[in-house]
Amino acid sequence: xxxxxxxxxxxxxxxxxxxxxxxxxxxxxxxxxxxxxxxxxxxxxxxxxxxxxxxxxxxxxxxxxxxxxxxxxxxxxxxxxxxxxxxxxxxxxxxxxxxxxxxxxxx
Numbered sequence: 001x002x003x004x005x006x007x008x009x010x011x012x013x014x015x016x017x018x019x020x021x022x023x024x025x026x027x028x029x030x031x032x033x034x035x036x037x038x039x040x041x042x043x044x045x046x047x048x049x050x051x052x053x054x055x056x057x058x059x060x061x062x063x064x065x066x067x068x069x070x071x072x073x074x075x076x077x078x079x080x081x082x083x084x085x086x087x088x089x090x091x092x093x094x095x096x097x098x099x100x101x102x103x104x105x106x107x
Contacts, residue, residue, distance in 0.1 A: 010088045013077055017092025018099075020074055023067045025100035030060055 034056050074093075077085050 006084075010084050013085050013088040014092040014095075016070060016077075017074055017089045018096040020067070020070045021093055021096025021100055023063065023070065025104070027060065027063050027067060030056070030063070034060070 034053070074089060077089060
């Protein structure tokens, strides 16, 4: 109901959308890292693989839940039909995608 709250909502929306892309990128990175470690561990030994993989899979499941929560919040913000919030979401998703792809390129 004030201009300051509206501006804060727009800024928060941008960072939420940016974080959705960052979390997506981090989840895929974790999954590829686990896959390469699993392949290396399977080549070294054939026993004890399930127990060693339970914690990373649990962490990935937690991050998946967090990612879905954030994605549904983004969806709800779009459904407000507020143009400034929508533009902020698009800019945040775009900036997040660009930043994560540049990070991957120069990593």
